[in-house]
Amino acid sequence: MARMNTIGLLFGMAFGGLLAAANLHEYDTIHAMLRLDEPDVYLIMASAIAVSAPALWWLERRGVITTFGGRLSLSRSLPERHHVQGGALFGVGWAIAGTCPAPALVMVSSGAMLGLVAIAGLFIGLHLSQRTPAPAALGDGEHREVVSV
Amino acid sequence: MFDLLPDRVPWYVVGPGLGLLIVGLFLVANQPLGASGAYVQTASLIRRGRDVAVWRVWYFVGIFAGGLLVTQVLRTGAEMRSGYDAMREVFPLGFIVPFVFAGAVVMGFGAGRAGGCTSGHGLCGTAQRSLASLTVTATFMATAIATTGFLRLVTGGDL
Numbered sequence: 001m002a003r004m005n006t007i008g009l010l011f012g013m014a015f016g017g018l019l020a021a022a023n024l025h026e027y028d029t030i031h032a033m034l035r036l037d038e039p040d041v042y043l044i045m046a047s048a049i050a051v052s053a054p055a056l057w058w059l060e061r062r063g064v065i066t067t068f069g070g071r072l073s074l075s076r077s078l079p080e081r082h083h084v085q086g087g088a089l090f091g092v093g094w095a096i097a098g099t100c101p102a103p104a105l106v107m108v109s110s111g112a113m114l115g116l117v118a119i120a121g122l123f124i125g126l127h128l129s130q131r132t133p134a135p136a137a138l139g140d141g142e143h144r145e146v147v148s149v
Numbered sequence: 150m151f152d153l154l155p156d157r158v159p160w161y162v163v164g165p166g167l168g169l170l171i172v173g174l175f176l177v178a179n180q181p182l183g184a185s186g187a188y189v190q191t192a193s194l195i196r197r198g199r200d201v202a203v204w205r206v207w208y209f210v211g212i213f214a215g216g217l218l219v220t221q222v223l224r225t226g227a228e229m230r231s232g233y234d235a236m237r238e239v240f241p242l243g244f245i246v247p248f249v250f251a252g253a254v255v256m257g258f259g260a261g262r263a264g265g266c267t268s269g270h271g272l273c274g275t276a277q278r279s280l281a282s283l284t285v286t287a288t289f290m291a292t293a294i295a296t297t298g299f300l301r302l303v304t305g306g307d308l
Contacts, residue, residue: 004178008204011174012211013218015182015268018166020219021158027233031308034297044164045271051168052276056175069179074277079284086263087270087285091292093256095300097249098233100267101260102184104253105209106216112232117246118253125257126188 004068016106025106025115027098034095086129097121154223171273178204181277183269184212185260239307259289 022044023029033041056074064072094100097118099107104122107115167182174182190205220227231237236245260266263285265274271289274282300308 004204005207007177008206008208009211009214011170011177011182012187012208012213013215014170014211015167015208016212016215016217017219018163018170018215019212020216021154022160022163023157025216025220028235031235031297034293035301036294040160043160044167047161047164048167048171048272049276051165052171052272053278055168055172056276057278059172059176064176066175066179067177069177072175072179074279076277076279077281079281082262083264083281083285084288086259086261087288088292089255089259090263090266090285091259091289091294092296093252093254093259094267094289095293095296096252097256098236098252100184100256101188102212102266102268105184105213106220107232109213109216110220110232111227111229113229114232114245114249117250121250121253122185122188122257122260123192125254125259126185126261127192127257128254129258129261130189 007068015102016109019103020106020110025099025103025110025112027107027112027114030094030098030100030103034098093125150222150224150226152225154219156224167272168276171276181265181269181273183265183273185257185266185269187212188257189261236308239304263289 019025022040024041024044029038029041032038056072060072060074066072097104099115099118101122104115104118108119171182174180187205187209190202191209194201194203194206231242231245233245233249240248256266260269263270265282265285267289270279270282270285275286
């Protein structure tokens with residue numbers, strides 16, 4: 001649906017803009033965070049969750065109907081082995097590349113060309129993960145049922 | 150271009166802003182605000198796969214465009230550069246390119262196995278109070294901090 005595409009674009013822009021505003025696209029910001037030199041990124045994550053978690057809890061309890069996705073429903077899976085394996089690998093790669101999937105895109109728009117190397121690696125890594133025998137891992141991250149609204 | 154934004158907008162603006170954005174996308178589409186899934190959908194569109202969530206591809210483009218707006222238009226504008234300043238003081242570029250590439254492959258593979266990344270699990274999953282997401286987040290935080298410490302150790306504290 002065309003309207004959902006526009007909404008996707010706008011949400012992406014707001015997301016990318018906020019990441020850029022906090023300099024989360026800079027290797028140095030992420031590296032300083034993981035070296036435990038600066039608390040800023042942890043405070044960003046904690047305050048984002050502190051705002052969204054209670055709001056989502058309340059909205060789900062009220063049974064709010066979303067614009068395109070029916071009744072608002074949160075997804076709460078139990079941890080499985082692939083969550084621990086995937087999380088462990090993700091952390092190692094995150095520390096080395098010093099960027100994660102969304103900030104890597106902003107890295108390139110900020111002119112930092114090594115971001116292209118990171119993006120290429122991410123595409124390949126994600127592709128390889130979907131070729132493994134285990135079914136494409138679905139989780140409460142956004143890899144859940146495809147919604148082509 | 151315009152130099153309207155400070156070099157670094159403080160955490161107490163960006164963090165709650167991201168929180169509102171997460172709530173907003175749930176209110177509109179009942180979907181988490183993530184990033185690695187957008188890569189998967191974009192790759193799937195390029196390979197002409199079926200059941201592509203095209204809006205996630207627009208969202209992928211939007212992240213890039215939003216970054217462009219902030220770094221090039223609202224700020225003075227950054228020139229073409231390599232990035233990775235702190236790493237370039239320690240390693241030559243010929244090492245950094247394969248190193249970052251290898252790290253990104255491992256990261257992508259991990260995000261695929263775990264079903265999400267820093268935004269999907271770290272922010273949206275924990276905001277949904279998902280135990281799976283909490284597990285993924287705690288695990289990647291631990292291994293990322295440990296890996297950074299290890300890199301610091303082998304470079305004699307330079308990185």
